[in-house]
Amino acid sequence: MTALEVVRCGPLAALQDTGRPGLARLGIPRSGAMDPRALSLANALVGNAAGEAAIELAWSAIELRASGGPARLAVAGAPAAVRVGGCVVPHHAAFTLEEGETVMVARADEGVFTMLAAAGGFDVAPVLASRSLYTRGGIGGVEGRGLRTGDTLKLRPADRDPGPLLRAAPVVIDSSAAVLRVVRGPEHSLFTATAYACLFGQTYRLGEQSDRMAYRLSGAPLERERMTEMISTGTLPGAIQVPPDGQPLVLMADCQTIGGYPRIAMVIAVDLPLLAQCRPGASINFTEVGVAEAHRLLREAASRPAATWTWAGTPSAEPSFAALAQDCRDNTVDALNPATWA
Amino acid sequence: MNTETNTWIVDQYITEQLRIAGPVDTDDSTKIVAAGDRALLVDFLPPAEPSAATPPRAFDPDRHARVLALDAAVTRNKVAGVVECIVAYASLLVCYDPLATTPEALAATLRKLLGEQSGAGPRRRSWRVPVCYGGSHGPDLAEVAARCGSSADDIVVMHASACYTVAMFGFLPGFAYLAGLPDHLAVPRRATPRTRVPEGGIGIGGAQTAIGSVAGPSGWHQIGRTPVRTFAPSRQPVTFLDIGDEIHFVAIDSTRFALMAAAAEHGELVAEIIS
Numbered sequence: 014m015t016a017l018e019v020v021r022c023g024p025l026a027a028l029q030d031t032g033r034p035g036l037a038r039l040g041i042p043r044s045g046a047m048d049p050r051a052l053s054l055a056n057a058l059v060g061n062a063a064g065e066a067a068i069e070l071a072w073s074a075i076e077l078r079a080s081g082g083p084a085r086l087a088v089a090g091a092p093a094a095v096r097v098g099g100c101v102v103p104h105h106a107a108f109t110l111e112e113g114e115t116v117m118v119a120r121a122d123e124g125v126f127t128m129l130a131a132a133g134g135f136d137v138a139p140v141l142a143s144r145s146l147y148t149r150g151g152i153g154g155v156e157g158r159g160l161r162t163g164d165t166l167k168l169r170p171a172d173r174d175p176g177p178l179l180r181a182a183p184v185v186i187d188s189s190a191a192v193l194r195v196v197r198g199p200e201h202s203l204f205t206a207t208a209y210a211c212l213f214g215q216t217y218r219l220g221e222q223s224d225r226m227a228y229r230l231s232g233a234p235l236e237r238e239r240m241t242e243m244i245s246t247g248t249l250p251g252a253i254q255v256p257p258d259g260q261p262l263v264l265m266a267d268c269q270t271i272g273g274y275p276r277i278a279m280v281i282a283v284d285l286p287l288l289a290q291c292r293p294g295a296s297i298n299f300t301e302v303g304v305a306e307a308h309r310l311l312r313e314a315a316s317r318p319a320a321t322w323t324w325a326g327t328p329s330a331e332p333s334f335a336a337l338a339q340d341c342r343d344n345t346v347d348a349l350n351p352a353t354w355a
Numbered sequence: 356m357n358t359e360t361n362t363w364i365v366d367q368y369i370t371e372q373l374r375i376a377g378p379v380d381t382d383d384s385t386k387i388v389a390a391g392d393r394a395l396l397v398d399f400l401p402p403a404e405p406s407a408a409t410p411p412r413a414f415d416p417d418r419h420a421r422v423l424a425l426d427a428a429v430t431r432n433k434v435a436g437v438v439e440c441i442v443a444y445a446s447l448l449v450c451y452d453p454l455a456t457t458p459e460a461l462a463a464t465l466r467k468l469l470g471e472q473s474g475a476g477p478r479r480r481s482w483r484v485p486v487c488y489g490g491s492h493g494p495d496l497a498e499v500a501a502r503c504g505s506s507a508d509d510i511v512v513m514h515a516s517a518c519y520t521v522a523m524f525g526f527l528p529g530f531a532y533l534a535g536l537p538d539h540l541a542v543p544r545r546a547t548p549r550t551r552v553p554e555g556g557i558g559i560g561g562a563q564t565a566i567g568s569v570a571g572p573s574g575w576h577q578i579g580r581t582p583v584r585t586f587a588p589s590r591q592p593v594t595f596l597d598i599g600d601e602i603h604f605v606a607i608d609s610t611r612f613a614l615m616a617a618a619a620e621h622g623e624l625v626a627e628i629i630s
Contacts, residue, residue: 040524150528152588199390247441247448271525279391307392308453
């Protein structure tokens with residue numbers, strides 16, 4: 014059986030799929046890929062179903078070796094240098110890793126989340142119908158944790174003909190700035206009109222203390238009309254919560270299911286991945302749209318299947334990497350240090 | 356910005372409310388509002404004129420019962436496009452797939468279900484949950500006793516003799532918020548939250564009490580700990596409690612706790628079903 018051995022790996026590498034919708038009533042968050050577009054694209058490139066689990070690298074590098082047979086792989090999302098031996102593999106392209114060969118994915122050059130999909134998918138038992146790692150609950154991923162050096166990830170046989178080599182048009186990822194479209198939040202009336210206008214009139218800075226649960230923003234504080242305690246309600250990723258200090262935070266994939274801070278606005282579904290790919294220090298601006306417009310944008314994105322952004326073709330150098338893989342074995346190239354990759 | 360301008364801005368927002376925020380549908384007792392582009396929030400409103408005898412409070416059994424009834428009706432009727440519902444004290448968040456339904460159609464269906472709600476909720480069960488109070492398992496018991504002006508023993512008796520209802524899950528998987536804390540036991544949250552409370556912590560935070568699930572941070576006072584795992588990924592079902600279930604605590608000593616915790620470690624429930 015084909016497997017991918019983790020030769021080396023950065024600290025934040027884990028399996029993620031489309032998560033666990035349906036369990037929020039039990040306090041179990043959705044989780045899933047922070048950039049679902051990258052997940053479906055990486056899967057499309059290797060012929061998997063869009064929601065198959067892939068390795069999510071959060072600004073982390075990884076080095077994997079194929080054993081027991083060749084593996085067909087693709088990388089999408091935050092652009093990161095990918096090499097098999099000394100050969101550069103283009104981003105957003107499927108490639109074959111022959112048995113014994115090693116692929117190295119560097120830390121992303123732009124953005125945060127890079128997805129690596131393998132044809133057939135990872136043969137890891139799902140927990141509560143998903144392979145997504147949810148660290149706080151110790152569920153999903155590999156035995157409830159992220160990937161570690163020494164792990165062996167078995168692959169399921171690919172049941173679809175991968176077809177010709179595919180490449181996809183690059184998706185522009187900007188990790189330094191984003192303009193996010195939001196709809197008004199259910200508790201917006203608890204804020205002063207000035208605060209509501211202020212949300213759209215200033216540029217926020219994305220804070221260091223951001224993770225898969227929430228992205229923290231800093232800017233001029235948003236003032237509430239009155240400091241009444243709110244009765245906690247169900248909540249979802251995209252909610253812009255404002256705690257008493259007036260500094261908003263945006264709930265992300267691993268967010269809590271119940272929240273007690275008022276939501277001034279909610280980031281629309283299609284724009285949440287743009288925020289996910291921003292790095293601390295990024296400039297964030299908000300602009301308001303209606304729910305109907307948010308839905309139109311979502312339908313537009315959904316009607317654009319991965320296949321139309323991809324084209325069949327043969328990369329200029331057909332990946333045949335075995336001869337150059339010696340570099341990796343000799344350790345002259347460090348997967349975790351792109352500077353050694355020249 | 357002067358007051359007049361402020362008022363004008365507020366008026367503008369109200370005028371644009373429908374255009375921007377989608378359906379807003381209010382009657383005397385419920386309000387349905389858009390909560391982003393993938394959910395509607397059904398808010399169950401407090402009585403219009405709360406009398407002095409019934410001040411507004413976080414937990415209102417009547418409103419909570421209506422939340423559960425709507426939740427059950429949505430499930431029973433398999434409402435098209437609904438992904439999931441999140442039950443809270445006085446609201447139901449109805450998450451939908453915008454590619455499968457529209458908020459307008461969903462709001463109309465919810466309004467119809469609210470209109471025909473019968474009292475027949477899901478079957479409720481009653482559980483006996485063992486708790487080791489005080490000592491290393493309940494480091495804040497003495498402080499709670501001091502704040503309430505009672506002895507630690509009295510606090511334990513009061514906490515264990517009340518009948519609780521699982522009002523909702525949240526914060527962490529299987530973290531069960533319980534309704535029914537005796538008023539006397541309400542104490543404000545700790546000034547400094549603990550960074551890590553072990554699994555199964557029994558805490559008091561304001562007028563709320565809860566059964567902790569997995570280990571995590573907490574600003575609540577920890578008065579005890581149960582060997583019962585409300586969330587165990589390797590066990591089926593992963594969470595055994597359901598919203599609406601009744602909880603009766605039984606005080607146990609630390610020896611018994613250790614035995615039961617070992618059994619729970621091996622996948623045993625260790626909570627007892629009463630009915």
